[in-house]
Each structure stands twice: as structure tokens, then as C-alpha cells.
Amino acid sequence: MKIVIIGGVAGGASAAARARRLSEEAEIIVLERGPHPSFANCGLPYYVGGEIASRDKLLVAPVAMLRQRHRLDVRVRSEVTQIDRDNQTVSVHDLDSGKTYIESYDKLIIATGASPFRPPIPGIESSRIMELRDLGDADRMHEAATARAKQAVIVGAGFIGIEVAENLVRRGMHVTIVELADQILPPWDREMAMPIEAHLRKHGVDIRLNESVQAFEETEHGLTVQLQSGETLSADFAVVSIGVRPESQLAADAGIKCGERGGIRTNAQMQTNDPNVYAVGDVCQVSCFVSKATVQIPLAGPANRQGRIAADHIFGRMSAYRGTQSSAVVGAFEMTAAMTGLSEKLLNRAALNYEKVYIHPSDHAGYYPGATQMTLKLLFDPQDGAILGAQCVGTNGVDKRIDVLAIAIQAGMTVYDLEEVELCYAPQYGHAKDPINMAGFVASGVLRGDQPIVHLDTLHPSTRDEPFLLDVRTEQEFAAGHIPGATNIPLETLRERTGELPVDKKIVAYCQVGQRGYMATRILIQRGYEAANLSGGYRLWSNSMIDRAD
Amino acid sequence: MKIVIIGGVAGGASAAARARRLSEEAEIIVLERGPHPSFANCGLPYYVGGEIASRDKLLVAPVAMLRQRHRLDVRVRSEVTQIDRDNQTVSVHDLDSGKTYIESYDKLIIATGASPFRPPIPGIESSRIMELRDLGDADRMHEAATARAKQAVIVGAGFIGIEVAENLVRRGMHVTIVELADQILPPWDREMAMPIEAHLRKHGVDIRLNESVQAFEETEHGLTVQLQSGETLSADFAVVSIGVRPESQLAADAGIKCGERGGIRTNAQMQTNDPNVYAVGDVCQVSCFVSKATVQIPLAGPANRQGRIAADHIFGRMSAYRGTQSSAVVGAFEMTAAMTGLSEKLLNRAALNYEKVYIHPSDHAGYYPGATQMTLKLLFDPQDGAILGAQCVGTNGVDKRIDVLAIAIQAGMTVYDLEEVELCYAPQYGHAKDPINMAGFVASGVLRGDQPIVHLDTLHPSTRDEPFLLDVRTEQEFAAGHIPGATNIPLETLRERTGELPVDKKIVAYCQVGQRGYMATRILIQRGYEAANLSGGYRLWSNSMIDRAD
Numbered sequence A, B: 001m002k003i004v005i006i007g008g009v010a011g012g013a014s015a016a017a018r019a020r021r022l023s024e025e026a027e028i029i030v031l032e033r034g035p036h037p038s039f040a041n042c043g044l045p046y047y048v049g050g051e052i053a054s055r056d057k058l059l060v061a062p063v064a065m066l067r068q069r070h071r072l073d074v075r076v077r078s079e080v081t082q083i084d085r086d087n088q089t090v091s092v093h094d095l096d097s098g099k100t101y102i103e104s105y106d107k108l109i110i111a112t113g114a115s116p117f118r119p120p121i122p123g124i125e126s127s128r129i130m131e132l133r134d135l136g137d138a139d140r141m142h143e144a145a146t147a148r149a150k151q152a153v154i155v156g157a158g159f160i161g162i163e164v165a166e167n168l169v170r171r172g173m174h175v176t177i178v179e180l181a182d183q184i185l186p187p188w189d190r191e192m193a194m195p196i197e198a199h200l201r202k203h204g205v206d207i208r209l210n211e212s213v214q215a216f217e218e219t220e221h222g223l224t225v226q227l228q229s230g231e232t233l234s235a236d237f238a239v240v241s242i243g244v245r246p247e248s249q250l251a252a253d254a255g256i257k258c259g260e261r262g263g264i265r266t267n268a269q270m271q272t273n274d275p276n277v278y279a280v281g282d283v284c285q286v287s288c289f290v291s292k293a294t295v296q297i298p299l300a301g302p303a304n305r306q307g308r309i310a311a312d313h314i315f316g317r318m319s320a321y322r323g324t325q326s327s328a329v330v331g332a333f334e335m336t337a338a339m340t341g342l343s344e345k346l347l348n349r350a351a352l353n354y355e356k357v358y359i360h361p362s363d364h365a366g367y368y369p370g371a372t373q374m375t376l377k378l379l380f381d382p383q384d385g386a387i388l389g390a391q392c393v394g395t396n397g398v399d400k401r402i403d404v405l406a407i408a409i410q411a412g413m414t415v416y417d418l419e420e421v422e423l424c425y426a427p428q429y430g431h432a433k434d435p436i437n438m439a440g441f442v443a444s445g446v447l448r449g450d451q452p453i454v455h456l457d458t459l460h461p462s463t464r465d466e467p468f469l470l471d472v473r474t475e476q477e478f479a480a481g482h483i484p485g486a487t488n489i490p491l492e493t494l495r496e497r498t499g500e501l502p503v504d505k506k507i508v509a510y511c512q513v514g515q516r517g518y519m520a521t522r523i524l525i526q527r528g529y530e531a532a533n534l535s536g537g538y539r540l541w542s543n544s545m546i547d548r549a550d
């Protein structure tokens, strides 16, 4: 068996290593265009920022190790320029010698990844416009950031844009992010991205939303960046991080079927339309685990596992890829944002029914020092309660809750299951009723009709049917800030003061996080009022209202 | 509807609060013997140690809040002395006035918890023998630890014993733990408790295993503690933490059915044999979620949720308790140990079939600073791969992995599912192949026969069939320490040196953590050798060999 693998990093190297474990006899050739296989793509921003001090750390499995330990025929600076499926060969361009040769295969694995998208903006070809995909890119950015650069413009506020922003700030640079959408982290729901946005701003990052770059222009010592709005920014360099495109041209040219957005199509065993050709990682399209729609989501975990699955299938093991769930996490200074499954935005786009709840629990028991508040948004099926997605933002314990919910989604659990799950508890780690249970309580209450809620986005003042807005927090909390038009009756006195409420209007109660608002609705509904709780409370409202001019 | 609740902390207060939310009209009386309802039991050790500086923090829901917000009739210092089921009344002894009165109920909820077991040791009645259950206990211990005490003896090395030990050390005291078993954390598997034991010793805690107290004797300024071994310790005070017993006498006296170990029996709605009487929390026996056996596991999460379930059932909601899973976590200085499901010990006791694997991953990517190593033990069904239990010990990310596995157990997932789960990844949070995936890979490999393993406990030198022990680490690693009798052939050279191996013996390969050992077995098996990997590797071996005299 002779296996040729194109691309030697996350998906390719994993396929190769697994193939070797399954077969000592197979001939396994890894063809990698760059100078290093198996490097830590995900660590690149932190090398730029100095958090990862040594470049060597990024070489997860150096060539020598892959050769000795896994007996892999790793060939770096070797670009595959053509696939000939009829003859089962590839053309390899040796970038050092400049020569091209033919290599045959029994099975071919395409793991070419995805390359940063470079929009056709005037001036984009300048050497001062950078992107961050490989070690060469990281070296250039590292050099610029440590040598002399003072200002950078980052185009695109996705995960990589945010990570690069944080790391350039760490280097003492002034960073401006230019983002076309009206929020950072565009696939996220806006209100969940806002706390991270505010936090980045607090750390000095200048964020321009609803904005785009019209042109780059080199100056004597730098770059000017012309924005759509007319403004001009100056920078030592710019970083373009507006997404990636599957490197599938090679495959497409060989008649390997690709989807509309360029990703290679495969079955669950990662086989393409040619049974001798597999494709894994960012170069593939995948199905969304939740919606089953075809998507393209570049993530290291899926790439690694797909590589393993392809190797499995070659050697007769029927492991199957189950679809990508979009589990992802990003750090920004001391904050963390994580998600799994679908966002509300994507549920809407997929025209799927959903309900949502927000809670703002602390990461561990409030009575133990150091507790920090997080915001957790849970999206679920209004019919059967199946969990569809979750987003969480906060300081500590965020990745833990999203990982737990990621498993719950994998297992097909419902919000009723979350009520009952038993997580480990001691005061420095969580709660006797963990945020996960709490999200289950709230969501189940909503579905059972015990906890009617309304959402901020349906609260926008309308002339007809305007509800009576009831703030049940303390007088002090109310005085410190409230939603315009609200009347204050603290929860503790509500039972005595229901006479002050209109009987002909729906009452929307709210508190700081949602819990007292819920208790107020319990009191009111049982007294015959039509009442609902504003999910997420004042905190969510104020998050969404953050004045960006601040 | 008139509901009377006996006991006003975790289970009782939760039942009361939920009942109020479900019914504004119900009369809800909470009878609590102590001076405070709703206090943070789990925080007590940290108040003793000063980590929680203010005692007020421990009063999670003060009486005034329960009265005003939840309109509960909370009566503290009110001990129920009798239950009369025929007349549906309880006798209440008002500890302040000394008077006793009768209170009727429609539904009764018993949430009396469990009290620390005081063994019948001579001298146990001394006021210098403490336990830690309530605020009064904490006050006494706090006073002793801050005022003058220099030395303490703790009897029992369970969760509470360890937490108290840590906190007394924080107060500058010298602490000796006396434990009857041959390990700390007795329900745990020994090799998984050893790293915490070693860590406690490193922090100066003197741990005496296989040891018990024969007698306590008061001296002029303290206490002498006579040990079974003949030794005598002196101490300012002793803490007895050898487990708790359900406070079920009151119930038993009223004909409420209890199990063999004293816990009240209930159905899944927490109803006792009397449909008007519910029992929740530590006073109950429960079924083990995994083995379905009857167990008694005192945990705050289950107590809280059971309280909620009892209230639900009273008001016609059919939520059901699913059994207790033993998810628990304990911190000891900067280390964490957590578990969920059954330990190997308990699986053996239940005579259940199982297989186990050990891995030692880091909490996050090794190339990102601050990664720390953990040991994760996964127990699973050898037939279908169902996850039966997990234990994890390390510095960071331990509670996260156990919570994820707790959900996996709840969901009935198998080790094959763990291979495929998609957790969120960025280098400061985890791995592209998270420890959870990795445990899945290893366990699935074992079940598929791709990864034959042997365990330390079957490796003990036997005269017949002694395997050939092959250390595949580097020469330097081997020189620094190896398992007696092992031969060193580094993995990188193994393919060339198989000639040095005996052909008539089973070969047991090992490395530091298990991964290279596995690769070695892949090489050997495919060359016709009978080979297996020593699960957990040299690290587990050396953990188990820690010289306790150190």
C-alpha cells in the first residue's frame, strides 16, 4: 500500500501518523509545500505577541521525529502541482531544486488546508500587508512587531483578527480593527460578542464596525489605509484576516467534486468522489452537526480527527465523521468567549425554530473569593427542548461550560436533561446548581410555561400593545440606571403593591440578571396578571447598549 | 396546601424556594434546628482557613431574604422531635423558649441531612474533639485555629478531612492526618489518590495510613492522641471526619422506611413510603446512576436538585431523580482531584466487568506557556464501551474534563463517542485532540484490539510467564530511573533492533506516559511479536511507588 498525502500539518500529519500505526508496511509519503510539517498554526499569534517565546515550540513534530518515530517519508518544500487520477500519480515540484517529478499512489489524501482570503483591494499586494497562516507569515509579523512598528490595522474581527490584535497590543502597538459587520466575531450573536468588544476597547484596541478598506497605499515608512467612510488610517503594516478559502483548486482541476464554496465533498469516511482519493481538514466541506447543512468551518480538532478517519478507512476501519459542531474558543486579554452548535444568527439563516435563554451566573460559588460573572446563552428547540447551540463569555470557567454543552449536543440531550446533570462541585470550582443546571432550569421553565419570557429584540417600543415595564430591583439599583420607561417596585414589596400595576396591560418584569424578574412573574401570573420576564435582564440590555463612542 | 419542611439548608431551602415559585398560596413552613438556614456548608473549611474572610458570606440566603423574597415561614432554632403521620403533624421544640408545639402538614419534606459519625473512642467527648458540619462547628474551629493552636490531628482523609487539613496548614498549623485505609480519599483508586497524598505531604501534612486512633486524652493545654500503632501524637485539637450518617432516626421512629445503612428510601419523585412525606438530600439513600445499586452519597448538588424535585411533585410536575453519579471534586493547595461515576474499587465491589486506561495529557497545548500535566483514568465496559467512571488529578483543567465525562456518562456515551466529540480548542484552553478525545482513542484502541495493554497490578513478578519488559524511552530517561528488570531500546531505533528481543516471551513495552509504548507495540505486533503496552507508563508506576517515608 502506497499512500501519498498532500499537506503535512494538522489533517495531513495526523493521517500519516495514524496510517503508520495501522500499517508498518505501508509506504507513506507526506508532501508539504512549506519548510515545516506539523507546526502549531494556532500558536502563531502568541509567538507574534511573545507569549510563546521560542519559535521552536511551534514545531510540534519536527521532520526528524516524523521520520524516525513514524518512519514517514516527509518531503518539505514539495508542492504538488497536479493530480492525475487516471494514472494515480501526482506531480511534485521540489521548490529547492526547482525540479518536478511524478509520484504514484494507491491512496491519496488531500490535506491542503485553506488559505487566507485576499480581497481585491487596490494596494493589497504591498509587502506591508500581512496575513497569518504559516511560520513564514509569523516570522514577518514577529519581526515587524518587535523591530519598529507602532501601529497596525487589522482587517477582519474574527478569531484570528482578535488574537492578532491582542498580541500586537502586548507588543505595545496601537491596533485598529476594521470590520465590515456591525459587530466583532461575525458568526456570533451580537449581544454575546459585545462584552469582548468592550473589553478589547478597554485595552486600547480601536474597533471600526460597519467599515471596510477601500485602498492601501504605501508611504515612505508605512502604509495609509483608506476606509469606506472616508477616513484614512496610517499604519506600519496591516493584517488581513477576513476568512479563509479551501485550497481545493488542485483537486478541482483533477475532477474531484467540490461544493459551491469551494470545499471538497466527501462521505463520512472522508472519501471524495474518487474512492482512492480522500480529503481532510480545512479543504473540505462538512455537514453541520446540528442543522445538517453543508458548511465550511476551519478548525484544528476536526482536521486532526478527519485525518485519523481517512487513515482508518484505508486500513479497513469504519470510523465515521459525524459533522462539525463549531465548538470554538477565543481569548482576549483575560476574557474568554466560547461557542458550540449554532448561533441565533445561523439558526435564523437556516430557518430553524428555536427559543433562547440568557443567564449570568458566576463561574464558582459567590461566597468563595474570585468568582467572576459570565453570560451564557442557550439556544434550543421549542418543541422537544433539544439543545441547538450555546455561547458563553466571561473570565473564568467559560470553556468548561461550553465543552459540557458541546457533549450535551453530541449526545442529543435536551434542556430537561440539563436540569438533572450532576457536575462536580466544590466552592472554588462551580455551584451546587451549576450554570449548566441553571440554564436547564430556566429553559425547561420556559418550555413548560412556568417561566414566560420576552426578549430584548421584541421589546422595542411599539405604539400598540406596549407592555408595562416593571423593574423589580432595589431602589438603589434602579436609581443607578434602568431601562427607559420602567417603573420600579422591588421584588420584596411586590406582593403588597400589585395594586399599582395596570390590569389591562401585559407586564414585562426585569431585574439585573433575570432571576428576580422570574420570581416577580411567578407572583404576578398567580395573581391573574399577564406577565413575562425579560430574559437576560438589565445586564443584557446594558451590554447591548454599550456606547461605542466611549 | 400546607407544606412543612424539616431542615432548612441545601435540600430543604431549595424545596421551599421552588415550592413558593410554584405556588403563591401554599403555606410553607421551614423548621431548622440551627440558628441559620441556607448556609454554605461547603464553604466552612475555607472560612476556617481564612480564604473566605467574612463569616457573613457563608449565609447564602439569610432568614430575612427567605421571608421577604420567598415569603417562607422560616423558623430557626426549631427542632422537630416527632412526626405523627396519622394526624399529619410534627412536634416542634423551640430551642429558645424551650416550649414544644404541634404543627400540622398536608405534605412533609424531610431534609435533615447527615451528621458526622463519632466513633466510640475513649475520650471522644472532649471539647477538643471537633467536627465540621455547621456554622457553630466552624466558629469553634476558626477560633481555635486563629487564637493559639499549633498542632491538629485530623481523623479521616476524605474530602472534608483534606479540605480541613489544607486550611489549618494555611493558618500555620502542623497537621497530621490519621487514616484507617492504605490511602487518602478511600473511595478513590489508590494510584489516583497518590499524587494528592504526595502533594499534601509536600505541603507539610503528616499522613498516617493504615492507622487509627485508640484514645484521646485531654492534657492541661491540649490533647494526646493514642494511635493503634502505639505512637502518641499531641495536638491542640482533633477533627473527626470519617464520614456522615443520615439523620433519619426521626423518620424511622415514625415508620418511614429506611435502608440498611440508615438512609430514607424514596421513589424517583422523592416520596417515601408515606405519599405525603418526602425526603431529600443526605438523609436519603439513592441509587447509583451507573450500577443502580443503593448507595448513600452526601453531595450538595443532588440535595439541591432533590429538593426541587419534591416540590415539583407536590405541585403536579413529574420531574424525576435519576440517581447519583458521585461527581465530586476536591482542591488541595494548587492541585485538584475530581471523579465521576464508579471507581475501580467500587466496580470490583459491585462485581461489574470493566476495562481501564490511563493517560497523562497536559491541560492545554504544550507549546503554550503554563501547561501542566494531569493523570486521567477512564473506566469502561469491555463489551460495549459504555463509560463507567473517571478520575482525574492534576493542577489545571481537571474539573473541566470530569464534568465533560459526567455528561458523557449521563448520556450513556461510549468510549467510541469520546473519539469523535468536538470540544472547543485554542492553545491556552486545550488541545486539538483534547484529553477527552485522547482517552477515547486509547480506550477504543484497547477494545478494538489495536492497542493491547497490561496493567501494573498484573505485572507483579511471577515466576512463570514473566514478560520481557521493554523500556522504549530515550537512554537518558532510562538512566534517570526505570522499572526494575526492564531493557531499554528507544522507540526511534526499535525497528532496527527487534533482533534483540526474545521471540518466545510476551513483550510488555512502556514509556513515560504510554504513548511511545503504544507505538512500540504497534511495531512489534505487526512483526509477529506478542506485545502489549503498560497502561499509564512509567509515570503511573512511579506514582504508585512514591516512597511514603520521603
Ligand SMILES: Cc1cc2nc3c(=O)[nH]c(=O)nc-3n(C[C@H](O)[C@H](O)[C@H](O)COP(=O)(O)OP(=O)(O)OC[C@H]3O[C@@H](n4cnc5c(N)ncnc54)[C@H](O)[C@@H]3O)c2cc1C
Residues within 6 Å of the ligand: A006, A007, A008, A009, A010, A011, A012, A031, A032, A033, A034, A041, A042, A043, A044, A045, A078, A079, A080, A081, A111, A112, A113, A114, A132, A133, A134, A160, A247, A250, A280, A281, A282, A283, A298, A299, A300, A301, A303, A304, B425, B426, B427
Ligand atoms: C493563526 C491561526 C490560528 C488558529 N487558531 C485556531 C484555534 O485556536 N483553534 C482551532 O481549532 N483552529 C485554529 N486555527 C485553524 C487550524 O489551524 C486549522 O483548522 C487546521 O490547521 C486545518 O488543518 P489542515 O490540515 O486542513 O490545514 P493546514 O494545517 O493549514 O495544513 C495544510 C498544509 O498543506 C500545505 N499545502 C497546501 N497546498 C499544498 C500543495 N499543493 N502541495 C503541498 N502542500 C500543500 C500547506 O503548506 C499547509 O502547510 C487557526 C489557524 C490559524 C492560521
Ligand SMILES: Cc1cc2nc3c(=O)[nH]c(=O)nc-3n(C[C@H](O)[C@H](O)[C@H](O)COP(=O)(O)OP(=O)(O)OC[C@H]3O[C@@H](n4cnc5c(N)ncnc54)[C@H](O)[C@@H]3O)c2cc1C
Residues within 6 Å of the ligand: A425, A426, A427, B006, B007, B008, B009, B010, B011, B012, B031, B032, B033, B034, B041, B042, B043, B044, B045, B078, B079, B080, B081, B111, B112, B113, B114, B132, B133, B134, B160, B247, B250, B280, B281, B282, B283, B298, B299, B300, B301, B303, B304
Ligand atoms: C464541611 C463540609 C464541606 C462540604 N463540601 C462539599 C462540597 O465541596 N461539595 C459537595 O457537593 N458537598 C459538600 N458537602 C456536603 C453538602 O454540604 C451536603 O451534601 C448537603 O448540604 C446536604 O444537604 P441536606 O439538605 O441534605 O443537609 P444539610 O445541608 O446538612 O441540612 C440539614 C439541616 O437539617 C437540620 N436538621 C436536622 N435535623 C433536624 C430536626 N430534627 N429539626 C430541624 N432541623 C433539623 C440541620 O440542622 C441542618 O441544618 C460538604 C459538607 C460539609 C459539612
Ligand SMILES: CC(C)(COP(=O)(O)OP(=O)(O)OC[C@H]1O[C@@H](n2cnc3c(N)ncnc32)[C@H](O)[C@@H]1OP(=O)(O)O)[C@@H](O)C(=O)NCCC(=O)NCCS
Residues within 6 Å of the ligand: A008, A009, A010, A011, A013, A014, A015, A017, A018, A021, A037, A038, A039, A040, A041, A042, A043, A060, A061, A300, A304, A308, B358, B359, B360, B432, B433, B438, B441, B442, B445, B513, B514, B515, B518, B536
Ligand atoms: C503531531 C502530530 C503529527 C501527531 O499526530 P498523532 O500521532 O496522530 O497524534 P497524537 O500525538 O496526538 O497521538 C495520538 C495517538 O497516541 C495514542 N495515545 C495518546 N496517549 C496515549 C497513552 N497515554 N497511552 C497510549 N496511547 C496513547 C492515541 O491513542 C493515538 O493513537 P491512535 O490514533 O492510533 O488511537 C499531529 O497531531 C500534528 O501534526 N499536529 C500539529 C499540527 C496541528 O494539529 N495544528 C493545529 C493545532 S495547533
Ligand SMILES: CC(C)(COP(=O)(O)OP(=O)(O)OC[C@H]1O[C@@H](n2cnc3c(N)ncnc32)[C@H](O)[C@@H]1OP(=O)(O)O)[C@@H](O)C(=O)NCCC(=O)NCCS
Residues within 6 Å of the ligand: A358, A359, A360, A432, A433, A438, A441, A442, A445, A513, A514, A515, A518, A536, B008, B009, B010, B011, B013, B014, B015, B017, B018, B021, B037, B038, B039, B040, B041, B042, B043, B060, B061, B300, B304, B308
Ligand atoms: C439559597 C437557596 C435557598 C436558593 O434556592 P433556589 O431559589 O431554589 O435556587 P437558586 O437561587 O439557585 O435559583 C434557582 C431558580 O432561579 C431561576 N433562575 C436562575 N437564574 C435565572 C435567570 N437568569 N433568569 C431566570 N430565572 C433564573 C431558576 O430557573 C430556578 O428556578 P426554578 O427552580 O423555579 O426553575 C438554596 O439554594 C440554599 O439554601 N442554598 C444554600 C445551602 C446549600 O446549598 N449548601 C450546599 C452547598 S454550599
